[in-house]
Amino acid sequence: MLRNASCGDCRRWPKPMTVLPGSGYARVVDVGGCEGKCSGTNQECVPTVNFSVAVNGPNGALLIDQIKECGCQDNRCYRQNYFESHLELKVGNNGSVEAVHKLIDVGRCVGACAGIMLESICYPSPDLCWLRTAPQKSTCAPVSSSTSIFTGLDGSLVSIATVEECGCITG
Numbered sequence: 001m002l003r004n005a006s007c008g009d010c011r012r013w014p015k016p017m018t019v020l021p022g023s024g025y026a027r028v029v030d031v032g033g034c035e036g037k038c039s040g041t042n043q044e045c046v047p048t049v050n051f052s053v054a055v056n057g058p059n060g061a062l063l064i065d066q067i068k069e070c071g072c073q074d075n076r077c078y079r080q081n082y083f084e085s086h087l088e089l090k091v092g093n094n095g096s097v098e099a100v101h102k103l104i105d106v107g108r109c110v111g112a113c114a115g116i117m118l119e120s121i122c123y124p125s126p127d128l129c130w131l132r133t134a135p136q137k138s139t140c141a142p143v144s145s146s147t148s149i150f151t152g153l154d155g156s157l158v159s160i161a162t163v164e165e166c167g168c169i170t171g
Contacts, residue, residue, distance in 0.1 A: 010036040010045035012070040019055045019064055027055050032067030043072045046110065049081045077111040077140035079166045086158065089151045104148050107163035113138040143167040 015033040020026050036045045049069035054061040088102040144165040152158040 008037045008039040008043075008045075008072060010034065010038055010070050010072050012067060015067075017064075019062065020057050023058065025055070025057045029053060029055065029064050029066065031065060034067060034070035036070075038072035040072060040074070042074055042076075045070055046073050047080060048073065049083075050108075051083045052085070054085075073111065077109060077113050077166050077168050079107050079163055080110045081105050082108040082163075084160070086150070086160070087153050088158075089153055089155060099153055102150055104160055104162065106148075106160060107142075107166075109140045109142055109163060109166035111140050111166075113140055113168035138168040138170045140166055141169050143169065 011034070013033050013035055014030050016028050017031045018026060018028050032047075034045045034047055038045055047067040047069070048071040049067075051066045051068050052063040053066055055064055056062075082105065084104050084106050086102045086104060087099045089097060090100050091097050142163045142165070144163075146162050146164050148160045148162055150158055150160075
């Protein structure tokens, strides 16, 4: 739970969800939720740290998102921590091989982009408008990313894209 003067009363609350109900694989997972008021203007109580948990099913593992922490964020586009767990093959100094869990913050972009990024344009000129382009709305999306590379269980290199920064883009 996250509470402080600058954040108001934003907190994480438990939200149990039954995954694969009615099957032999049914499991209750606390996916969490965020609620509360934020003291800043244009701020909302939103998830700030998410994880995914694997639930075994008839067709293999199913990944379920879990909210771990909540906080006040401006009602705009921002990068949210989002962790994925992968198995990595590690070779020790003595030649022993073991599978270890590698936790990677791949991030994701959440939030809103206020208004319109590009206004409509008149052709051939603003004074003589024969054709007006449609205004383009912007969306919250990655503007820079990187790659995390490690050795998978089968010995091949695994490449995971990670979001470094988010922004409002058009198109």
